[in-house]
Amino acid sequence: MTYTAERPPLTETSDQLRARIPGWGADLDPRDRPSVPKLRWQDDRTGAHWEFPERQPELRPRERSIEHKFLTPVFGTPCPPRGLSGALRRVSYRRFSEARAAHWLILLAADRVDAWEHHARSLLSTRPDNPITQTGLRSEFTRHGFASRFGSTRADVKHQWLDPVVVGGPWVLTGIAGVAVTRRVLRRARR
Amino acid sequence: MRAMVYRGPYKIRVEDKDVPAIEHPGDAIVRVQLAAICGSDLHLYHGMMPDTRVGTTFGHEFVGVVDQVGSGVRNVAPGDRVMVPFNVFCGTCWFCARGLYSNCHNVNPNATAVGGIYGYSHTCGGYDGGQAQYVRVPFADVGPTVIPGWMDDEDALMLTDALPTGYFGAQLGDIVEGDVVIVFGAGPVGLYAARSAWLMGAGRVIVIDHLEYRLEKARTFAHAEAYNFAEYDDIVVHLKKLTDHLGADVAIDAAGAEADGNFLQHVTSAKLKLQGGSPVALNWAIDAVRKGGTVSVVGAYGPMFSAVKFGDALNKGLTLRMNQCPVKRQWPRLFEHLRSGYFRPADIVTHRIPLEHIAEGYHMFSAKLDRCIKPIVVAGA
Numbered sequence: 001m002t003y004t005a006e007r008p009p010l011t012e013t014s015d016q017l018r019a020r021i022p023g024w025g026a027d028l029d030p031r032d033r034p035s036v037p038k039l040r041w042q043d044d045r046t047g048a049h050w051e052f053p054e055r056q057p058e059l060r061p062r063e064r065s066i067e068h069k070f071l072t073p074v075f076g077t078p079c080p081p082r083g084l085s086g087a088l089r090r091v092s093y094r095r096f097s098e099a100r101a102a103h104w105l106i107l108l109a110a111d112r113v114d115a116w117e118h119h120a121r122s123l124l125s126t127r128p129d130n131p132i133t134q135t136g137l138r139s140e141f142t143r144h145g146f147a148s149r150f151g152s153t154r155a156d157v158k159h160q161w162l163d164p165v166v167v168g169g170p171w172v173l174t175g176i177a178g179v180a181v182t183r184r185v186l187r188r189a190r191r
Numbered sequence: 192m193r194a195m196v197y198r199g200p201y202k203i204r205v206e207d208k209d210v211p212a213i214e215h216p217g218d219a220i221v222r223v224q225l226a227a228i229c230g231s232d233l234h235l236y237h238g239m240m241p242d243t244r245v246g247t248t249f250g251h252e253f254v255g256v257v258d259q260v261g262s263g264v265r266n267v268a269p270g271d272r273v274m275v276p277f278n279v280f281c282g283t284c285w286f287c288a289r290g291l292y293s294n295c296h297n298v299n300p301n302a303t304a305v306g307g308i309y310g311y312s313h314t315c316g317g318y319d320g321g322q323a324q325y326v327r328v329p330f331a332d333v334g335p336t337v338i339p340g341w342m343d344d345e346d347a348l349m350l351t352d353a354l355p356t357g358y359f360g361a362q363l364g365d366i367v368e369g370d371v372v373i374v375f376g377a378g379p380v381g382l383y384a385a386r387s388a389w390l391m392g393a394g395r396v397i398v399i400d401h402l403e404y405r406l407e408k409a410r411t412f413a414h415a416e417a418y419n420f421a422e423y424d425d426i427v428v429h430l431k432k433l434t435d436h437l438g439a440d441v442a443i444d445a446a447g448a449e450a451d452g453n454f455l456q457h458v459t460s461a462k463l464k465l466q467g468g469s470p471v472a473l474n475w476a477i478d479a480v481r482k483g484g485t486v487s488v489v490g491a492y493g494p495m496f497s498a499v500k501f502g503d504a505l506n507k508g509l510t511l512r513m514n515q516c517p518v519k520r521q522w523p524r525l526f527e528h529l530r531s532g533y534f535r536p537a538d539i540v541t542h543r544i545p546l547e548h549i550a551e552g553y554h555m556f557s558a559k560l561d562r563c564i565k566p567i568v569v570a571g572a
Contacts (some may be wrong), residue, residue: 042290046292053283073215073281134199139554155420166238
């Protein structure tokens with residue numbers, strides 16, 4: 001009973017649980033738990049044979065957090081910053097620490113610009129973006145899209161209608177803007 | 192090679208990319224056999240993680256065969272079947288030396304607040320991931336381990352993230368014999384966390400979700416009581432009633448940044464990206480645990496701010512514990528548990544998808560179609 005000192009009783013004893021559930025209590029002793037205590041000196045260094053790793057060559061300027069003393073000895077190299085999104089990313093890394101909301105908000109904005117840049121570029125390529133195949137919509141028909149959603153108490157159905165807005169919204173807005181610009185250009189040409 | 196490539200929120204495709212090169216003497220190139228799609232990949236897919244660049248290949252859960260090694264690699268060789276922890280880590284920095292491999296300071300120039308993770312945005316180091324035919328694996332002497340002959344490839348794949356993370360989440364709860372444990376989220380990590388809570392002597396394990404098929408899995412795989420929060424006006428009140436109004440001793444947030452249950456929280460985070468994550472499950476955990484209890488967080492959140500109820504956590508005298516899982520630290524003990532036959536990790540795998548169809552796999556997983564719990568990608572198919 002919670003409002004007195006006794007603890008509410010459990011419906012099964014430890015012996016009953018041990019009999020019902022394979023492995024029950026195998027890690028009852030905290031010394032058997034690999035992450036207890038949190039900081040535990042690792043003598044084997046998990047196979048490392050260096051004090052400080054050799055440095056990966058920096059073949060092009062690599063952006064880094066200003067909270068780091070220097071470029072880490074190893075880093076990823078795909079997708080270096082380029083275009084307007086790259087400029088935004090460089091500003092974010094050069095100017096703002098991870099402690100500043102501006103750092104993350106600029107990076108998020110750069111992500112959106114990056115997507116627009118690539119979509120625009122793809123339209124000029126032999127393989128333009130295809131919102132139907134790239135969003136995996138086919139699985140709506142092959143993976144029981146209707147039956148998976150309806151007739152249940154799923155909470156996410158309440159907001160899934162927003163997903164097409166998030167995906168298609170920029171395309172629709174771009175289309176509207178494109179039509180508006182084209183009409184204005186044609187109108188001016190007729191004058 | 193063929194690789195999954197991010198094209199913007201909700202959009203991915205498979206395209207030809209160059210096979211990754213050795214860029215450091217400690218690198219290996221691994222030919223991927225199986226990769227998994229993680230619930231946290233959906234945060235990238237939905238555009239929630241800052242500095243997720245178009246062209247990035249996702250995938251931090253993968254197993255494969257070593258194809259090439261750098262000049263400094265001693266512990267693995269071409270032809271070895273390896274499982275690779277999702278953490279990129281050096282093994283010798285201040286954090287690694289103390290076992291915090293997920294907090295390595297030598298692998299992520301983009302941020303000090305998070306370590307390196309394969310295929311998880313430039314915020315996590317800018318490494319390409321394993322949803323491809325080949326992947327670069329830095330510090331190959333430290334991270335990868337040869338898959339034991341007795342271990343199934345799909346079990347090994349589950350050991351690269353989901354199972355150790357769930358097991359780690361139960362450890363963060365500091366469970367003692369007879370504790371009541373509530374797990375929020377019946378996805379792969381939640382199912383493993385619930386299963387692991389029993390290993391640590393829990394007296395009662397309760398799992399909360401809104402997807403009935405996952406709750407059913409929680410009952411059968413994790414031997415847990417399971418409740419659908421969508422069927423209750425207020426799940427916290429229901430949980431208080433279940434625990435004689437004391438609250439649970441331990442609550443584990445295994446849902447993370449896209450938790451459902453509060454429309455405003457979900458939309459402001461997952462759709463509008465105004466929060467680092469939707470802390471619905473975390474706030475429920477804070478409210479459902481007893482005063483003086485422990486909240487363990489292993490659901491992934493982005494680096495931005497989130498509307499978390501810290502006042503309740505303070506006033507209740509809670510212990511909040513959290514981290515990305517240092518995977519390799521968990522392996523020796525988990526290997527023992529698997530050999531003992533306590534459970535089979537791959538029992539939660541529901542779909543096996545060829546790499547070429549990965550866009551459909553992502554949509555299915557994201558939209559929770561076809562009773563999907565854990566989809567894996569067959570890179571060589």
